[in-house]
Amino acid sequence: MAQFTWPPIQTTSGPIQILVDGNPTTIQTDTGTPANTVPMPVALVSGGGVPLDVANDYGASANAIRTAAQIGNATGAADFDDGVIGAQTLRVGIASDQLATLATEATAAAILADTTALAAVDFATEATLAAASAKLPATLGQKTGANSLAVVLASDTVLPNPTGAATLAEQQAQTALLTTIDADTGSIATSTASTVTELQTLNSVDFATETTSAAILADTNALAAVDYATETTLAAASAKLPATLGQKAMAASLAVVLASDQSAIPVDVNAAPSTATFDQITNLTTVAQTFTAPANAVGFKIQAPSTNTQNIVWRVNGTATATAGILMEPGRSEDFDAAGNISVYAVSGSNQVVTVQWKVRP
Amino acid sequence: MAKKNAIEPFAVIAAGDMSGDITSAFTDIRYLDNVAYTVSWDGTSPAGEILVDVTMDDVQNSAQNPSPLWTPLDFGTTISVSGNTGNHILNLTQLGFAFIRLRYDRTSGTGTMRVKIESKSVGS
Numbered sequence: 001m002a003q004f005t006w007p008p009i010q011t012t013s014g015p016i017q018i019l020v021d022g023n024p025t026t027i028q029t030d031t032g033t034p035a036n037t038v039p040m041p042v043a044l045v046s047g048g049g050v051p052l053d054v055a056n057d058y059g060a061s062a063n064a065i066r067t068a069a070q071i072g073n074a075t076g077a078a079d080f081d082d083g084v085i086g087a088q089t090l091r092v093g094i095a096s097d098q099l100a101t102l103a104t105e106a107t108a109a110a111i112l113a114d115t116t117a118l119a120a121v122d123f124a125t126e127a128t129l130a131a132a133s134a135k136l137p138a139t140l141g142q143k144t145g146a147n148s149l150a151v152v153l154a155s156d157t158v159l160p161n162p163t164g165a166a167t168l169a170e171q172q173a174q175t176a177l178l179t180t181i182d183a184d185t186g187s188i189a190t191s192t193a194s195t196v197t198e199l200q201t202l203n204s205v206d207f208a209t210e211t212t213s214a215a216i217l218a219d220t221n222a223l224a225a226v227d228y229a230t231e232t233t234l235a236a237a238s239a240k241l242p243a244t245l246g247q248k249a250m251a252a253s254l255a256v257v258l259a260s261d262q263s264a265i266p267v268d269v270n271a272a273p274s275t276a277t278f279d280q281i282t283n284l285t286t287v288a289q290t291f292t293a294p295a296n297a298v299g300f301k302i303q304a305p306s307t308n309t310q311n312i313v314w315r316v317n318g319t320a321t322a323t324a325g326i327l328m329e330p331g332r333s334e335d336f337d338a339a340g341n342i343s344v345y346a347v348s349g350s351n352q353v354v355t356v357q358w359k360v361r362p
Numbered sequence: 363m364a365k366k367n368a369i370e371p372f373a374v375i376a377a378g379d380m381s382g383d384i385t386s387a388f389t390d391i392r393y394l395d396n397v398a399y400t401v402s403w404d405g406t407s408p409a410g411e412i413l414v415d416v417t418m419d420d421v422q423n424s425a426q427n428p429s430p431l432w433t434p435l436d437f438g439t440t441i442s443v444s445g446n447t448g449n450h451i452l453n454l455t456q457l458g459f460a461f462i463r464l465r466y467d468r469t470s471g472t473g474t475m476r477v478k479i480e481s482k483s484v485g486s
Contacts, residue, residue, distance in 0.1 A: 006414070006454040008438030 405473015
């Protein structure tokens with residue numbers, strides 16, 4: 001509960017005056033003209049009431065003013081305790097002309113953050129590092145296996161080929177060649193063995209001597225000087241001879257002439273040419289037909305049967321017509337001592353018959 | 363013969379709604395010297411200020427004085443209302459005014475306000 005009074009209590013009192021050099025002077029504070037301010041004089045006295053001279057050298061002399069004061073704000077007294085900084089912890093402002101090298105609050109905060117982060121890092125200890133160092137070779141450089149660090153190359157390690165070293169492709173090519181050589185070597189060995197055998201065989205052969213070979217060479221040279229007929233010459237000479245043996249037609253026979261003094265050649269007039277070849281046409285009309293002379297024919301006998309009803313015409317080596325050829329009446333026959341294809345022709349009618357009996361030289 | 367005027371205590375605000383401003387009925391103190399108000403409230407964090415207005419206008423004749431001039435008295439401090447419950451006593455003396463009333467200017471909160479007045483003259 002609060003109590004409020006109206007009119008409000010106002011305390012008034014008369015001005016305080018002091019004697020300044022014997023003159024009454026009112027104590028006042030003049031904020032407009034501070035020089036007019038007349039302060040309330042204050043004197044320190046001892047416990048017996050004896051005024052004391054004071055010094056403001058803060059403890060340098062016995063009468064130095066020492067003032068106990070409490071620093072604080074509306075919240076409370078300043079906090080001088082150690083520990084976490086709080087709202088009542090006094091802050092210090094650094095002069096604006098402070099050396100520029102001083103770190104700012106932001107920088108300090110950042111340093112604190114980094115320091116805190118570093119503090120949380122699990123740094124290796126000296127003991128740990130010493131133990132790790134003991135696992136490494138004492139010094140650099142190649143050492144024996146017992147003094148070296150065991151390592152294993154990564155499964156996907158690809159070591160560079162030393163300068164001048166053969167590449168995989170080259171090695172593969174070499175391998176192929178070696179394989180071929182190996183195969184060839186085997187073949188060579190086989191061939192060598194065979195060759196050895198053959199050589200041994202040859203060793204037993206009576207080869208021609210140098211003398212013999214020289215003689216052969218001399219004979220060969222002599223033969224080389226001979227004007228041998230050439231294949232072309234022989235072919236030309238062969239073409240002039242009948243193709244085969246045996247009687248042939250005149251055109252296929254070699255022309256010879258009896259010697260001017262040829263002795264008499266006996267002739268068998270009774271050797272009759274063979275008449276084994278018979279031929280007949282039974283449907284002769286006004287269209288000519290032909291009897292083909294057999295090989296070696298030397299003549300023929302031609303007959304028109306008496307049963308014919310029309311005359312026929314026959315001609316050797318030509319086409320018989322009504323006006324060209326030998327006319328033959330039915331029932332007639334002729335002997336002819338020359339051979340050749342016989343053309344026959346019926347003067348009229350049809351189915352006239354003509355018969356030919358060839359005379360063939362055996 | 364001695365004479366003393368007095369107004370028995372009565373409620374000028376029986377159950378004022380503190381969700382808004384409250385103005386009490388006026389009291390005629392033309393023949394009185396001292397006035398006392400008791401103010402109490404309860405609610406949900408009501409906050410505001412209590413003022414006491416006075417006027418010389420005849421507020422009883424609203425036809426002649428449709429807009430009386432009420433002036434708040436200066437207590438030298440603010441009479442604040444705060445807290446869910448509370449009360450104040452206002453002791454006014456040497457009042458030369460004709461009419462007086464109490465007013466609550468709400469800032470926030472809700473509640474119910476009760477105000478009683480008692481007045482007497484000085485002397486016998």
